[in-house]
Amino acid sequence: MINFNGNLISSKEKFLNHENRGFKYGDALFETVRISNGKLLFWEDHYFRLMSSMRILRMEIPMEFTMEFLEAEFIKTLEVNKLLGSTARGRLSVFRNDGGRYTPKTNECSFVLEVEELEVPFYTIDDTSYEIELYKDFYVNADMLSNLKSTNKLIHIVSSVYAKENGYQNCLLLNGAKQVVEAINGNVFLVSGKKIKTPPLKDGCLDGILRKKLTEIISKWDDFDLEEVSISPFELQKADELFITNTIIGIQPITKYRKKQFETTVARSLLGRLNASARLS
Known part of the structure; x- marks a missing residue:
C-alpha cells in the first residue's frame, strides 16, 4: 500500500x-x-x-x-x-x-x-570490496539546483549504468571545473592525515542529511579537522581514506580507486558516533 x-x-x-x-x-x-x-x-x-x-x-x-x-x-x-x-x-x-x-x-x-x-536495524559497514572510478562523460552543474534532492537525476542514472557495465560499485561525479562533487548515491568525504575534507555546496553537491550530521560530528572530534573545500581528482590517490554517505547506508568506505587501496579506520570510528546521533535524533 x-x-x-x-x-x-x-x-x-x-x-x-x-x-x-x-x-x-x-x-x-x-x-x-x-x-x-x-x-x-x-x-x-x-x-x-x-x-x-x-x-x-x-x-x-x-x-x-x-x-x-x-x-x-x-x-x-x-x-x-x-x-x-x-x-x-x-x-x-x-x-x-x-x-x-x-x-x-x-x-x-x-x-x-x-x-x-530494510534488513539491518542500525548503520553497519560491509567488509566487501568497494571499487570506484571517475565518471567524466557529463558534469554536475555547480549551482543551488544541484544541492536539491529533486527527481532530475539523469547524470546519476547514466553514471550508474557506466559503473555497472565496467564492474565498479560506484562512480564519483565531477563539476564543470573538474572538481569532485559527490558519488552516484551520496556525498563523499576524503581523509588525509588529520584532515577530513568534503566538497562545499557551492561546488554542486547534494545538501545531504548525513553530510550535515557527519560535519557536525567531525567538527566536535578533537582528532581531526574538517574542511569543506573543493577536492581535485589528483587528491584521491593520495588520500588515506575515502567514504560515501547517505541516509540509508550511513557510511560506505571506498576500498579501491584505480591502483590505490584505502584504509577504513576513520569510517569505522565515525560509524559508532553516527549510530549514537541517530538514536538521539
Whole structure:
C-alpha cells in the first residue's frame, strides 16, 4: 500500500496519469528517510530541507504540511504495510499538480509516500570490496539546483549504468571545473592525515542529511579537522581514506580507486558516533 495525498491505496492501482509534472518535466522533489521501529531518523532535518527546497522551486506549501502531519502520514503508511515495528526505507515525493508546459498552471502540490522493509536495524559497514572510478562523460552543474534532492537525476542514472557495465560499485561525479562533487548515491568525504575534507555546496553537491550530521560530528572530534573545500581528482590517490554517505547506508568506505587501496579506520570510528546521533535524533 502507498499513501497518495493522505489516502491509502494499492501500489498496483493507477493513480498518476501522463500529465504528471514529475514525469513530464522532473518537477518534483523527494526525501528518503530511514525509519527504525516507527522513528524517522533525522526527521527534522529532512523536513526543513524539503520545505526549503519547495520554496526555492516556488512550490506552494500546503497549510497542513507540518512536520507532525507528514510524520503521522509515514506512521499510517508503515502501519498498513505492517512495518511499524521494523526497519524501513520511506520515500516522500512531492510534485507540482498537473497542468501547463514549462510554465505550470498551478503551484499547488501533491505527495506520494511509500515504504519498504530494510534488513539491518542500525548503520553497519560491509567488509566487501568497494571499487570506484571517475565518471567524466557529463558534469554536475555547480549551482543551488544541484544541492536539491529533486527527481532530475539523469547524470546519476547514466553514471550508474557506466559503473555497472565496467564492474565498479560506484562512480564519483565531477563539476564543470573538474572538481569532485559527490558519488552516484551520496556525498563523499576524503581523509588525509588529520584532515577530513568534503566538497562545499557551492561546488554542486547534494545538501545531504548525513553530510550535515557527519560535519557536525567531525567538527566536535578533537582528532581531526574538517574542511569543506573543493577536492581535485589528483587528491584521491593520495588520500588515506575515502567514504560515501547517505541516509540509508550511513557510511560506505571506498576500498579501491584505480591502483590505490584505502584504509577504513576513520569510517569505522565515525560509524559508532553516527549510530549514537541517530538514536538521539
